[in-house]
Amino acid sequence: MAEEYRSRIISIIIGVLYPFILLFGFYIILNGHLTPGGGFQGGAILSAVLMSRYLVSPNQDIRLDSLQIVEKMAYALIVAVPLLFLLMGVGGRLDKTVYLVLMNALIGIKVSCGLSIVFFRFVFYESR
Amino acid sequence: MEWITGETVSILLFFIGLFGVVGRRNIIKTVVSIGIMETAIILFFLTIQGEGERVPPIVPLVGETVADPLPQALMITAIVIGVAVTAVSLTMFISLYHKYGTTNWHKVEVKRREQDT
Amino acid sequence: MRRALMVLWAALLLVLFMVVYGGLDQVLPNTLQEQYVANFQEDTGARNAVTGIYLDYRVFDTLFEALMLLVSVIGIIHFSVHEGEGGDRHG
Numbered sequence: 001m002a003e004e005y006r007s008r009i010i011s012i013i014i015g016v017l018y019p020f021i022l023l024f025g026f027y028i029i030l031n032g033h034l035t036p037g038g039g040f041q042g043g044a045i046l047s048a049v050l051m052s053r054y055l056v057s058p059n060q061d062i063r064l065d066s067l068q069i070v071e072k073m074a075y076a077l078i079v080a081v082p083l084l085f086l087l088m089g090v091g092g093r094l095d096k097t098v099y100l101v102l103m104n105a106l107i108g109i110k111v112s113c114g115l116s117i118v119f120f121r122f123v124f125y126e127s128r
Numbered sequence: 129m130e131w132i133t134g135e136t137v138s139i140l141l142f143f144i145g146l147f148g149v150v151g152r153r154n155i156i157k158t159v160v161s162i163g164i165m166e167t168a169i170i171l172f173f174l175t176i177q178g179e180g181e182r183v184p185p186i187v188p189l190v191g192e193t194v195a196d197p198l199p200q201a202l203m204i205t206a207i208v209i210g211v212a213v214t215a216v217s218l219t220m221f222i223s224l225y226h227k228y229g230t231t232n233w234h235k236v237e238v239k240r241r242e243q244d245t
Numbered sequence: 246m247r248r249a250l251m252v253l254w255a256a257l258l259l260v261l262f263m264v265v266y267g268g269l270d271q272v273l274p275n276t277l278q279e280q281y282v283a284n285f286q287e288d289t290g291a292r293n294a295v296t297g298i299y300l301d302y303r304v305f306d307t308l309f310e311a312l313m314l315l316v317s318v319i320g321i322i323h324f325s326v327h328e329g330e331g332g333d334r335h336g
Contacts, residue, residue, distance in 0.1 A: 096290030151251030185294035197294035212317035
């Protein structure tokens with residue numbers, strides 16, 4: 001996107017909308033066990049943050065490799081957390097709630113990183 | 129108009145997508161048709177015991193019949209797989225377009241045969 | 246000509262499917278649904294039954310779905326490297 005195609009209106013509106021998108025995504029992730037929603041849905045909303053960041057400043061300064069490292073670490077934790085809870089033996093209701101919130105948060109982080117990588121890869125590397 | 133239910137609409141959509149896969153030679157249209165078929169399958173599964181006056185399976189269960197939570201939980205997986213399939217096939221299409229310069233399955237086949245010989 | 250043939254073929258398949266599908270009259274019992282709806286609160290501690298199934302009853306499904314998304318992202322990164330690009334620092 002060239003310099004002259006950037007809209008000032010969109011920049012300002014997205015700057016105002018940033019915290020609300022973040023808040024909505026985290027709300028959906030952290031309340032996934034109480035209300036409709038969950039890790040995948042909230043992660044998809046969180047990936048909209050980085051996509052709208054591209055609309056404001058289309059620079060190539062985003063670090064895709066560190067995003068990918070975060071995604072792989074999140075997947076390792078997704079595999080490890082159920083094993084850990086299984087080996088420790090989940091007992092009370094509090095343990096189960098902790099497990100659900102933790103898994104939802106990890107899946108949300110992983111999905112948002114994955115969708116952001118897909119988007120930036122398409123935008124930066126396929127537009128030739 | 130009571131025949132317009134999720135079931136019949138999803139079956140019709142699935143066959144529209146099938147026609148798009150078998151009847152068109154554009155690669156982009158093939159990818160879009162696969163997406164339509166996935167959507168039809170998701171709609172079909174969501175209407176299994178989930179139509180009409182059933183209430184969602186969330187704890188203040190106000191109502192007599194509750195929708196089946198199992199197909200809904202399975203369809204989250206199906207949506208993720210649909211996203212992944214669409215993204216990977218579009219990426220493969222872009223590589224193929226850089227190599228052969230066409231969006232037609234038939235022309236790609238012809239060009240590949242020419243390059244082999 | 247070919248397009249009309251394909252429309253005819255898909256419509257024929259649709260009619261065939263509808264005939265077979267309309268002839269089904271076996272109703273399966275929904276014991277699984279009843280058990281899930283009756284037990285998910287004390288089994289999983291969730292108030293949303295879909296999350297309970299997604300993260301507790303069928304957690305293997307979730308694990309391999311996440312693995313598949315990871316593999317597809319890696320596949321996208323490696324498919325979209327073109328010739329003459331050199332080393333890309335974003336890989």
